[in-house]
Structure formats: C-alpha cells, structure tokens
Amino acid sequence: MPARSIIQHMMNNVESRTTADAVVVEDLRVVRGGKPVLPCLSFSIPVGQVTGLLGPSGSGKTTLMRALVGVQKVAAGRVEVLGQPAGSAPLRRRLGYVTQAASVYDDLTVRENLRFFARVLDADPDAVERSIAAVDLGEAADRIVSRLSGGQRSRVSLAVALLRQPEVLVLDEPTVGLDPVLRRDLWQLFHRLADAGSTVVVSSHVMDEAERCDRLLLMREGRIIADGTPAGIKQQAGSDDIEQAFLHLVEAHAGSAA
Amino acid sequence: MSPRVTLAVAGRVLTQLRRDHRTMAMLLVLPVLLMSLLWWMFEALPGDTFDRVGPALLAMFPFIIMFLVTSVTTLRERGSGTLERLLSMPLGKGDFLLGYALAFGLVAAVQSVLAVSASVLLLGLEIQGPVVLLTVVAVADAVLGTALGLLVSAFAQTEFQAVQFMPALVIPQILLCGLFVPRSGLPDVLGAISDVLPLSYAVDAMRLLTATSDTGEVWNDLLVVCAFAVGSLVLGAATLRRRTA
Numbered sequence: 001m002p003a004r005s006i007i008q009h010m011m012n013n014v015e016s017r018t019t020a021d022a023v024v025v026e027d028l029r030v031v032r033g034g035k036p037v038l039p040c041l042s043f044s045i046p047v048g049q050v051t052g053l054l055g056p057s058g059s060g061k062t063t064l065m066r067a068l069v070g071v072q073k074v075a076a077g078r079v080e081v082l083g084q085p086a087g088s089a090p091l092r093r094r095l096g097y098v099t100q101a102a103s104v105y106d107d108l109t110v111r112e113n114l115r116f117f118a119r120v121l122d123a124d125p126d127a128v129e130r131s132i133a134a135v136d137l138g139e140a141a142d143r144i145v146s147r148l149s150g151g152q153r154s155r156v157s158l159a160v161a162l163l164r165q166p167e168v169l170v171l172d173e174p175t176v177g178l179d180p181v182l183r184r185d186l187w188q189l190f191h192r193l194a195d196a197g198s199t200v201v202v203s204s205h206v207m208d209e210a211e212r213c214d215r216l217l218l219m220r221e222g223r224i225i226a227d228g229t230p231a232g233i234k235q236q237a238g239s240d241d242i243e244q245a246f247l248h249l250v251e252a253h254a255g256s257a258a
Numbered sequence: 259m260s261p262r263v264t265l266a267v268a269g270r271v272l273t274q275l276r277r278d279h280r281t282m283a284m285l286l287v288l289p290v291l292l293m294s295l296l297w298w299m300f301e302a303l304p305g306d307t308f309d310r311v312g313p314a315l316l317a318m319f320p321f322i323i324m325f326l327v328t329s330v331t332t333l334r335e336r337g338s339g340t341l342e343r344l345l346s347m348p349l350g351k352g353d354f355l356l357g358y359a360l361a362f363g364l365v366a367a368v369q370s371v372l373a374v375s376a377s378v379l380l381l382g383l384e385i386q387g388p389v390v391l392l393t394v395v396a397v398a399d400a401v402l403g404t405a406l407g408l409l410v411s412a413f414a415q416t417e418f419q420a421v422q423f424m425p426a427l428v429i430p431q432i433l434l435c436g437l438f439v440p441r442s443g444l445p446d447v448l449g450a451i452s453d454v455l456p457l458s459y460a461v462d463a464m465r466l467l468t469a470t471s472d473t474g475e476v477w478n479d480l481l482v483v484c485a486f487a488v489g490s491l492v493l494g495a496a497t498l499r500r501r502t503a
C-alpha cells in the first residue's frame with residue numbers, strides 16, 4: 001500500500017472518533033521569518049489522551065505547541081482548546097506549558113521558583129511540595145537553579161507546569177537529558193494525569209517514548225504525515241519497530257513530495 | 259490585574275536582587291561614592307559649586323542606574339523564556355510591569371536615602387527644603403528610570419542593544435537638563451526639547467529643594483515626573499505581546 005493511502009486511512013480513523021475534543025485545530029497556518037512553517041494543519045485531540053508529537057528537527061513541533069498555548073502569532077485558521085480560542089484569558093489557568101528550553105529563574109532556588117509561580121497561578125499551598133516530589137527534586141529543592149544539571153533544570157521547568165494539575169498539559173521535549181528510570185517515572189506520571197482527565201501533548205525525539213503514547217502525530221515540514229496509535233503506525237508502515245516505521249514514513253513522504 | 263500577582267512579581271525580583279550581592283552593593287554604594295567623588299573634585303575650588311551641581315546628580319543617579327538595571331533584567335526575562343511562560347499564565351501585563359516598578363522603586367528608595375543622607379550629613383550639602391521631599395523626588399526619578407527601561411527593553415533584541423539605549427535616550431537628557439547650561443539660557447529649539455524631557459523636571463525639583471524652602475513648584479515638577487513614569491508604564495504594557503512571531 002503506498003504511503004499516501006496509509007496516511008489517508010489513518011486520518012479517517014481519527015476523524016470518526018466522537019469523544020469530546022480537548023484540542024481542535026482547523027486549517028492552521030503559521031508563518032515564521034517569512035516562511036510558512038505550518039502551511040495548513042487540521043487535527044483534533046480528545047480529552048484524556050497522551051498524544052505524542054514526533055518529527056525531524058525543524059518540522060514545526062514547537063511552533064504547533066506555541067499555537068496551542070496561544071503565544072504564537074497565527075496567520076490563519078482556528079485553534080480551540082477546551083472549547084475556547086487558544087490563548088484566551090480563561091484558558092490561562094487551565095493549561096500548563098513547558099517550553100523546550102527550561103524557562104525558570106536561574107538565580108533562584110528550585111523552591112523559590114515554584115513558590116513564585118504558585119503565587120501567580122494561585123495554586124493551593126501544598127502544590128509546591130507536591131510538584132517537587134512529582135519530579136523527584138526533593139534533595140535539590142533549596143539549591144540555586146543555575147547550579148543544577150541540565151536534566152534537573154528541565155525538571156524544575158516541568159514542575160512549574162504541574163503546580164495546578166492543568167486540564168491540558170503541553171510539554172515540549174520534557175524528558176531530554178533524563179536517565180531511563182526518571183523518564184519511565186515521568187511517563188507514568190503523564191499517564192496518571194491523563195487517567196485523571198488531563199489531556200497531555202508531548203513532543204519527543206526518543207522513539208521508545210513514542211511507544212508510550214496513546215496516539216502519535218508524525219510531522220514533517222509542517223504537515224502531519226501519519227496519525228494513529230503506535231501499533232497502528234507500525235502495522236501500516238509494515239515494520240515492528242517504531243523507529244523503522246518512522247523513518248519509512250518520513251522517507252516515503254519526502255519521496256512523494258519531491 | 260491582581261495585587262497578589264503584582265506582589266508576587268515584586269517579591270521575586272527582590273529575592274533575585276538579594277541573591278546578587280555584587281549588583282546590590284553597586285546599587286546602594288555606588289551613588290554614595292560618586293557623590294563623594296564630586297564633593298572631592300570641588301573641594302579646592304572657591305564658591306559653593308558642590309551645592310550647585312550636587313542636587314542635579316542626586317536626580318540623575320537613580321534615573322540612570324534604574325534605567326540600566328531594569329532594561330537589562332527585563333531583557334533577560336524575555337530571553338530566558340520566563341516572560342513567555344508568565345504571559346501564558348493568568349498574569350496581567352500590568353502586574354508584571356508594576357511588580358518590577360515596585361521592586362526597583364523600593365531599592366531606589368533605599369539608594370536615595372543613602373545618597374541623600376551621605377550628601378547632607380557627611381558632605382555638607384545645603385538643603386533649604388524638606389529632606390524627605392528630596393528623597394521622594396529621587397524615588398519618583400528611579401521609578402521613571404525603571405519605567406523607561408521597561409519600555410526600551412521591548413525594542414531591544416539583546417542586552418547589548420539595550421545598553422545602547424543609554425546613550426540614545428539618557429545622555430541627551432543629561433545634556434539638556436540644565437546641568438551644563440541653565441535651561442533658560444538654551445537656544446529656543448533646545449529649550450523646547452528640554453521642556454519635554456522628564457529628567458529636566460527631576461533636576462529642577464532637586465535644584466528648587468536645595469535653593470528655597472518653598473515647595474509649591476517642586477510638587478509641580480514631581481507631578482510631571484510621575485506622569486512620565488505612568489505614561490511609560492502604560493506604553494510598556496502596550497508593547498508586551500502575548501503572541502509573538
């Protein structure tokens with residue numbers, strides 16, 4: 001079966017789902033630096049799933065996440081989160097966003113960072129300690145962030161997003177530089193959050209993480225070239241290894257686009 | 259906007275400053291040292307030159323220092339992604355700006371109390387008007403510097419560019435504020451420009467306070483300085499964009 005029809009088939013599968021949607025994107029177009037980074041994107045994500053966003057570097061994952069959060073200027077199209085336009089004021093307390101680079105204050109301690117963001121978010125008093133425990137930073141809690149390792153820093157950034165148990169959690173490569181044990185724990189956490197009703201969107205480069213998603217969106221050059229469960233994608237690409245399936249689909253798309 | 263968030267921002271900025279001992283020391287000690295240097299320069303000269311120049315400098319320090327500190331700090335906040343993160347949270351733009359203004363205004367108050375006390379008590383600066391009002395003017399000045407710093411940080415991409423706004427925006431104000439040539443003696447065009455620059459009013463206020471005990475005009479000048487500060491903060495809020503390209 002040619003790649004094009006595989007993709008079509010998977011797209012149809014997704015469109016026939018009827019669960020309530022946490023995210024609806026319709027004909028989204030984003031232009032960055034004069035270049036159409038997302039030419040025309042449409043998809044939706046139901047509530048309570050862990051959705052993985054995969055794709056080569058520069059394929060537009062971060063741009064798409066920024067559009068979901070409402071910090072990206074959008075040229076055309078519709079982005080709705082929890083039934084409201086992305087970035088609207090009421091959404092700001094229902095959504096958590098972790099940027100690709102850790103965005104916390106380097107000159108404050110872990111706990112000071114979390115206390116500050118907790119006050120901004122009006123989170124409950126235990127939220128700070130709970131978040132610290134969730135990312136396993138108890139021992140580093142009183143250390144200055146600039147003196148932490150890269151993985152520890154990104155965990156501080158992640159902890160901020162967990163302060164309010166957001167209904168939608170957008171995570172841009174949250175597990176880069178983390179050891180396997182910690183990655184496993186965090187993925188278990190993402191799934192616990194999803195089971196509790198949160199919708200989690202995670203971008204990643206690590207293929208074994210792709211296997212842990214309920215659903216995968218494969219992106220290339222601002223387009224979604226495959227959409228389905230990890231098993232579905234492997235099956236359709238005729239490979240039992242997700243990395244092989246991914247390479248196969250990206251190359252097939254590159255071939256058909258040329 | 260909410261007081262909870264504004265105070266959270268102010269508290270956080272102050273904690274960051276407290277961590278940074280070197281910056282803190284510079285903020286608090288440098289103006290005192292520079293006033294002393296000025297006093298020493300004029301020591302051997304006849305007349306009361308220190309009394310004439312000193313007040314203008316008391317108005318300038320908080321303005322310049324706060325301008326620099328604020329533009330660089332906010333730019334750092336833009337660059338590190340924390341501003342983007344904050345703007346994706348329930349935080350009013352006014353909360354952010356006012357939080358900064360509060361924190362730096364407080365630092366400026368301490369800074370001014372130190373500089374004014376040293377000038378009056380140690381260096382023998384003669385002040386006819388109420389010393390308290392002198393400090394109030396200095397704080398208003400610092401808030402003005404903070405507000406302008408916040409505003410220009412929106413137009414700079416790097417800390418390097420932000421620092422360049424200092425010669426562009428601050429030095430002309432220093433030249434035209436009446437320190438070098440009395441404002442009444444400036445050519446008409448320059449006089450008119452001087453009339454729309456906030457630092458001119460800050461320096462006028464300081465001058466009046468040292469020269470007379472009549473405070474009526476000082477309040478006018480103070481009002482103008484505050485109006486500029488509020489205006490810059492409002493403009494600054496308008497330049498903070500939640501969505502960026």
Ligand SMILES: Nc1ncnc2c1ncn2[C@@H]1O[C@H](COP(=O)(O)OP(=O)(O)OP(=O)(O)O)[C@@H](O)[C@H]1O
Nearest residue numbers: 032033037056057058059060061062063064100503
């Ligand atoms: N600030 C920007 N200004 C202009 N163009 C940008 C900007 N940021 C990203 N781009 C461009 O947009 C495209 C998509 O970038 P994006 O950051 O969304 O990719 P990504 O999939 O997240 O990549 P990575 O896996 O490396 O993080 C790239 O071609 C990139 O060059």
Ligand SMILES: [Mg+2]
Nearest residue numbers: 061062100172
């Ligand atoms: Mg990215």
